[in-house]
Amino acid sequence: MGQLIYNRILQLLAVVFGVGALTFVLMRSLPGDMAFRIASSRYGQDNVSAEAAEYIRQELNLNQSGISSFFSWLIDLAQFNLGNSLVSGQPVSDIVSHQLGHSVMLAVAGLALSVLIAFPLGLASVKWQKWFEPVAVVFSIAVRALPVFVIGLIFILMFALYWQWLPVAGFDTPQHLILPTLTLAIALAATSNRIVASSTRQVLRAPFYQFSMMKGLSPLRTFQRHGVRNILLPVVAFIGIQFITVIEGIVMIESLFSWPGVGHGLAHAIFARDIPVIQGTALCLGVMFVMLNTVVDLLCYWIDPRIKEEQ
Amino acid sequence: MRIFTTALLALMFVFQANANTPPSKSNTVTISAAFEFANVDPSSSGYIFTRMQVIETLFDVDNLGNLLPGLALEATPNSELTEWTITLRDGVRFHDDSLMNADTVVNSLNIALGKYGSLGKVPVKNIVAQGENKVVIELSEAYKSLPAVLANYSNVILSRASYAEDGKVVNLIGTGPYTLFEVTPPHKITVKKFDGYWGKKASIEYATYLTGHRGESRVLQAISGQADIALQLPPASIMRLKMNPQTDVQSYSLPRTLVLKLNNAHPYLNSVKARQALSLAIDRKGIASAVLGTPDSGTAQLLPRSMSDWYLESFAHPESDIHKAKAMLKELGWTENSQGLLQRDDKVFELSLITYADRPELTNVATALQAQWKKLGVKLNVSITSSSSIPAGHQDGSLEVALIARNYGVIADPLVVLSNDFSAEGGDWGAMNWSNAEFNQLIKQLNYTLDADKYREKAQRAATILATELPVIPVSAYTEEVSVNKRLKGFHFDPFGRDFYLSDLEF
Numbered sequence: 001m002g003q004l005i006y007n008r009i010l011q012l013l014a015v016v017f018g019v020g021a022l023t024f025v026l027m028r029s030l031p032g033d034m035a036f037r038i039a040s041s042r043y044g045q046d047n048v049s050a051e052a053a054e055y056i057r058q059e060l061n062l063n064q065s066g067i068s069s070f071f072s073w074l075i076d077l078a079q080f081n082l083g084n085s086l087v088s089g090q091p092v093s094d095i096v097s098h099q100l101g102h103s104v105m106l107a108v109a110g111l112a113l114s115v116l117i118a119f120p121l122g123l124a125s126v127k128w129q130k131w132f133e134p135v136a137v138v139f140s141i142a143v144r145a146l147p148v149f150v151i152g153l154i155f156i157l158m159f160a161l162y163w164q165w166l167p168v169a170g171f172d173t174p175q176h177l178i179l180p181t182l183t184l185a186i187a188l189a190a191t192s193n194r195i196v197a198s199s200t201r202q203v204l205r206a207p208f209y210q211f212s213m214m215k216g217l218s219p220l221r222t223f224q225r226h227g228v229r230n231i232l233l234p235v236v237a238f239i240g241i242q243f244i245t246v247i248e249g250i251v252m253i254e255s256l257f258s259w260p261g262v263g264h265g266l267a268h269a270i271f272a273r274d275i276p277v278i279q280g281t282a283l284c285l286g287v288m289f290v291m292l293n294t295v296v297d298l299l300c301y302w303i304d305p306r307i308k309e310e311q
Numbered sequence: 312m313r314i315f316t317t318a319l320l321a322l323m324f325v326f327q328a329n330a331n332t333p334p335s336k337s338n339t340v341t342i343s344a345a346f347e348f349a350n351v352d353p354s355s356s357g358y359i360f361t362r363m364q365v366i367e368t369l370f371d372v373d374n375l376g377n378l379l380p381g382l383a384l385e386a387t388p389n390s391e392l393t394e395w396t397i398t399l400r401d402g403v404r405f406h407d408d409s410l411m412n413a414d415t416v417v418n419s420l421n422i423a424l425g426k427y428g429s430l431g432k433v434p435v436k437n438i439v440a441q442g443e444n445k446v447v448i449e450l451s452e453a454y455k456s457l458p459a460v461l462a463n464y465s466n467v468i469l470s471r472a473s474y475a476e477d478g479k480v481v482n483l484i485g486t487g488p489y490t491l492f493e494v495t496p497p498h499k500i501t502v503k504k505f506d507g508y509w510g511k512k513a514s515i516e517y518a519t520y521l522t523g524h525r526g527e528s529r530v531l532q533a534i535s536g537q538a539d540i541a542l543q544l545p546p547a548s549i550m551r552l553k554m555n556p557q558t559d560v561q562s563y564s565l566p567r568t569l570v571l572k573l574n575n576a577h578p579y580l581n582s583v584k585a586r587q588a589l590s591l592a593i594d595r596k597g598i599a600s601a602v603l604g605t606p607d608s609g610t611a612q613l614l615p616r617s618m619s620d621w622y623l624e625s626f627a628h629p630e631s632d633i634h635k636a637k638a639m640l641k642e643l644g645w646t647e648n649s650q651g652l653l654q655r656d657d658k659v660f661e662l663s664l665i666t667y668a669d670r671p672e673l674t675n676v677a678t679a680l681q682a683q684w685k686k687l688g689v690k691l692n693v694s695i696t697s698s699s700s701i702p703a704g705h706q707d708g709s710l711e712v713a714l715i716a717r718n719y720g721v722i723a724d725p726l727v728v729l730s731n732d733f734s735a736e737g738g739d740w741g742a743m744n745w746s747n748a749e750f751n752q753l754i755k756q757l758n759y760t761l762d763a764d765k766y767r768e769k770a771q772r773a774a775t776i777l778a779t780e781l782p783v784i785p786v787s788a789y790t791e792e793v794s795v796n797k798r799l800k801g802f803h804f805d806p807f808g809r810d811f812y813l814s815d816l817e818f
Contacts, residue, residue: 036699045698049739055427088349255524
């Protein structure tokens, strides 16, 4: 366990440096004048001009060399300072915490609801294989085949326009969270219910499971003692990976529901060449990825005592 | 007596409750549009805070672009138009209860002058306070449009407490009928009615602005009643909104025009006849009705009819004639090759057009133009890029053709934008490698012409030069479709994008 945490800390440092350096190099390598991009985002397309770009270049000292600005970023980072946005001048930490906070909130709520949908669906698929499995498969394929914004639109049409129970878009109140969460959960559950079903089927067919039935344990007790943990192992690993991809990839949901998340923010920062915001966001996502992997490992460590014994 | 006391207590309770009532559907007007604001600094995001009536400028603008008194009552120039004395309104208080006087105005204007913005383009020598309610602005040369520039959002007047020592705006303390209640850049602003406002006080307690990223989301917000006012609506949704009993859809003409910016030094575009032929080959009616969904918006001139000094009635009905256009290009030595493309000196008439995705209609119009010019025999390669590529392409000379949506009403007096866009050196969003001595002279003269008739005469001549020589080719005017919930009364629209007129609204 100690070794695992030690390794993860080393990994974290490597990720921080790697992600920061890579985003910096990639952003600097993009064609086009950074000053014009920043001016366009700051002053709006009607006001971007060579004069505005020059003003930005002077104000932000964009003429300094790439190496010197990268080292200033590293020095700031060593002091836990992510710098200020080139567009708005706001501290990157404020921007990232606002956006990432909203994304994490949506991702956690969506993932939690997806687990609540996926487990019963997956288990029911195995239990009533003949008639329920095809229904679950059709549901999964249909949902996966639809772009996520179409699912969102269907929910908006039902809950916001027809019944008028919930707001179409926005944030700040719990009601605003419901529709994006539901959209995300349904999209995620379409895949994870198949993982649950496949994992369950694998465990139920396993010799140790068959043996526990033969030695006289009731089906419920067998499931509780030998089924749950074994089914959970691949599912937990899958949900861990799903979580981070959800945070990065819910741009469409954020756009549709005007949700101020990190996906939308990151896309805008890339268009605007707002390098400190891109670096700060990528860094936080990298750190989250390592931390989440650690949590998943620890959970698997707790669920599966064999790992402890192997070590 | 007991009844009276109870009634009084109940009344006090109601008022107390009202004073602390949080924003809710019943006391808040909600606006949804696509603008994302960066921060609270007026130089970059002032447009959204003037619209939300938090901050104000020295002069206001009516729907036709005429200047009205704002925080200032009048601006009086000297005979050479190089010194302007601005008389301020008395009794104006900021939201922090401090009094507006000449010193605070000078402070705000000097800070605006130091930042990138419209005032920086004016030849200002000095801004000084004269007594408590007069400000004198000294210029290095005549500049007729100074009051119009002062009506721009980047030149708003803020309380001294708004600024940090380095001039950065840290709190937005303005003078408007609404005060900031909550700001979450770049998506949400909630404002609360300011009871100490000097003018007509607002009747609705709160107003919220929410960025609706997608046009479809804004339409759905309007239909569901979540947004009372929804702007920048996609044309395809207008019919649906019109059928909705809750909403009223209104159309307004904007001083924004879809324009083809041309590199006039390009060997295929350096002749007036070639540019006229390209303009003739554009089916403006088709683009306006089929692509933009606003059938009457096709135009061959830069400014709308509302800016009558600059509008030419003789160019009011742009024609499209592909045969005439072909004949004109033939006169320039272009012949049709076996693939139907025009060719001269073994080179095909091929141009690259750039446009940007910030405005979704631009991509559609660009591909429509591609198809229309193909009929003429011109091969147009379209690429979608960022809006910043237009000025960058202008500066490095790489731009050939760009399709842009130019706002000529960013300053109420179009002379300011036109003189920047069509100056002898060209403009990032205007002419490229084009100069006309007569036009330059007219613009210079217009900057000190106060007589209305003479001004109109010169402006008409300048507009004729632009419409004939076509350093840029206008394609279509913009029409804004606005959805207004029927629970609102008193809505009116500002084509100059300075104001949502929240204080005129009632439920």
